[in-house]
Amino acid sequence: MASTKNRRSFLQKSAAASAVATIPYFVTSQTALAKPIAKNDRLNIGVIGAGGMANGNMNAAKDWVDIVAIADADAGRGEAMNKNRSGGKAIVYADYRKVLERDDIDVIHVATPDHWHTKPVVEAILAGKDIYCEKPLTLTIDEGKLIRKVQKETGRIVQVGTQQRSTFNLFTKAMALVNEGRLGRIKKVSAAIGGAPTSPEIPVAEVPTGLDWDRWLGPAPSCDYRHLPPAKGKRGRGNTNCHYEFRWWYEYSGGKLTDWGAHHVDICTWALALNSQSAGPVSIGGSADHPVDFKDGVAQQRDRYNTATRFFFSAQFPGGTEMIIRNDTDNGCMIEGDKGRIFVNRGKLVGAPVEALKDDPLPEDAIQKVYKGLPLEHNERKAHWANFFHCVKTREEPISDVHSHMKMLNTCHLAGIAARLGRPLKWDDQKEQIIGDDQANAMLTRPYRDGYEIEGV
Ligand SMILES: NC(=O)c1ccc[n+]([C@@H]2O[C@H](COP(=O)([O-])OP(=O)(O)OC[C@H]3O[C@@H](n4cnc5c(N)ncnc54)[C@H](O)[C@@H]3O)[C@@H](O)[C@H]2O)c1
Numbered sequence: 001m002a003s004t005k006n007r008r009s010f011l012q013k014s015a016a017a018s019a020v021a022t023i024p025y026f027v028t029s030q031t032a033l034a035k036p037i038a039k040n041d042r043l044n045i046g047v048i049g050a051g052g053m054a055n056g057n058m059n060a061a062k063d064w065v066d067i068v069a070i071a072d073a074d075a076g077r078g079e080a081m082n083k084n085r086s087g088g089k090a091i092v093y094a095d096y097r098k099v100l101e102r103d104d105i106d107v108i109h110v111a112t113p114d115h116w117h118t119k120p121v122v123e124a125i126l127a128g129k130d131i132y133c134e135k136p137l138t139l140t141i142d143e144g145k146l147i148r149k150v151q152k153e154t155g156r157i158v159q160v161g162t163q164q165r166s167t168f169n170l171f172t173k174a175m176a177l178v179n180e181g182r183l184g185r186i187k188k189v190s191a192a193i194g195g196a197p198t199s200p201e202i203p204v205a206e207v208p209t210g211l212d213w214d215r216w217l218g219p220a221p222s223c224d225y226r227h228l229p230p231a232k233g234k235r236g237r238g239n240t241n242c243h244y245e246f247r248w249w250y251e252y253s254g255g256k257l258t259d260w261g262a263h264h265v266d267i268c269t270w271a272l273a274l275n276s277q278s279a280g281p282v283s284i285g286g287s288a289d290h291p292v293d294f295k296d297g298v299a300q301q302r303d304r305y306n307t308a309t310r311f312f313f314s315a316q317f318p319g320g321t322e323m324i325i326r327n328d329t330d331n332g333c334m335i336e337g338d339k340g341r342i343f344v345n346r347g348k349l350v351g352a353p354v355e356a357l358k359d360d361p362l363p364e365d366a367i368q369k370v371y372k373g374l375p376l377e378h379n380e381r382k383a384h385w386a387n388f389f390h391c392v393k394t395r396e397e398p399i400s401d402v403h404s405h406m407k408m409l410n411t412c413h414l415a416g417i418a419a420r421l422g423r424p425l426k427w428d429d430q431k432e433q434i435i436g437d438d439q440a441n442a443m444l445t446r447p448y449r450d451g452y453e454i455e456g457v
Contacts, residue, residue, distance in 0.1 A: 049112030183337030255307025285424025
């Protein structure tokens with residue numbers, strides 16, 4: 001566990017550091033990695049939601065934090081993280097609000113399912129904490145408006161877990177190409193993000209020991225726990241409306257449109273912003289296939305996965321720029337300008353402007369210009385956490401700040417509303433309202449179940 005002295009010294013240095021200019025951390029070689037904060041500047045972290053992603057994240061962040069508190073609606077998961085990631089030194093809670101009450105906790109990691117992001121994030125901000133929250137930040141557009149408001153009013157640091165923004169090469173290099181004008185004016189961007197799986201009928205099942213199902217549902221509508229174990233001889237978790245598989249239910253997620261949209265639509269939107277096209281869409285339309293029927297935007301069967309399995313959306317942006325969101329081609333982002341086009345995903349960056357770098361390399365500081373001069377490491381998850389800790393210290397805006405995140409997540413959420421209603425939408429980006437469609441506008445928000453309202457707003 002970090003000593004109080006070390007934490008205090010970190011926080012004192014934070015105040016001092018905010019007064020000086022950022023050190024230029026340009027990384028030129030595999031060996032020249034900049035460490036944003038010293039290892040003895042350790043912070044106490046409280047983890048809310050101790051599932052798959054939180055475990056990966058705590059491994060990535062281990063050089064900088066001591067886990068002192070863990071909250072999970074499933075007691076076994078909280079205990080497992082305590083044993084595996086903090087040597088049994090943390091206190092495990094069922095109710096995350098106990099974590100927020102502790103004065104000895106500097107930063108919070110929120111890695112609950114998507115329907116459980118906004119409430120703890122807003123309450124953590126109001127409790128004076130800095131937060132690293134997993135993507136997608138919200139389940140609705142109106143939740144984003146609230147988080148942006150409280151973040152702006154309080155100045156807390158909020159990093160969203162879209163770690164593609166912190167890749168040393170690939171995505172940041174693609175953004176540098178855009179920023180240096182190597183593609184010219186961007187006319188079209190495409191995010192290929194795959195479709196959601198289907199499931200057979202998933203029967204109502206006994207809630208497993210240790211899982212508080214009501215707490216897991218939280219603000220979402222009350223319903224039965226469902227589980228279909230894997231077929232005999234097959235491994236895996238089977239089908240459920242709970243751990244990990246929540247992604248395939250609109251009640252808890254946006255399906256692939258936000259699960260992977262939060263990654264690739266983000267990169268496409270970042271490219272547009274770097275190309276001086278920072279406004280949101282004016283309209284979105286297309287088609288989507290779902291495994292169940294929908295009426296008035298609501299799934300008519302509650303016993304199987306319901307998010308879109310196949311889709312093709314086209315969003316129009318000011319100036320005639322188009323964004324495509326699709327499931328059916330090679331996972332990644334195509335960015336097309338009037339001087340050339342590139343394709344980038346987690347494994348490759350290709351296209352004529354990339355080949356042209358042999359004769360005309362990017363300026364030395366090109367990647368750092370898009371990465372705002374912040375430290376950048378090679379492992380993208382570690383780099384994203386390093387970026388967060390650096391910003392906690394300096395109070396700079398992190399690379400995945402809530403404002404740019406919600407800009408792009410609005411497009412993903414609009415695609416989800418158009419998918420469920422089966423019709424195109426017009427969007428007023430200034431007012432953040434759908435134009436002339438009351439039913440669609442009602443889907444910018446969602447009712448919170450009694451007892452699970454956001455506290456303090
Ligand atoms: N950045 C990435 O590349 C990436 C990758 C995977 C997942 N994620 C995101 O991470 C989040 C979690 O995904 P996961 O795959 O780890 O899911 P998961 O189901 O494995 O973990 C979620 C955990 O949250 C717990 N939880 C639910 N309600 C809670 C509450 N009220 N208080 C405390 N804990 C609660 C669950 O019991 C579970 O242990 C999602 O938002 C997902 O989109 C991001």
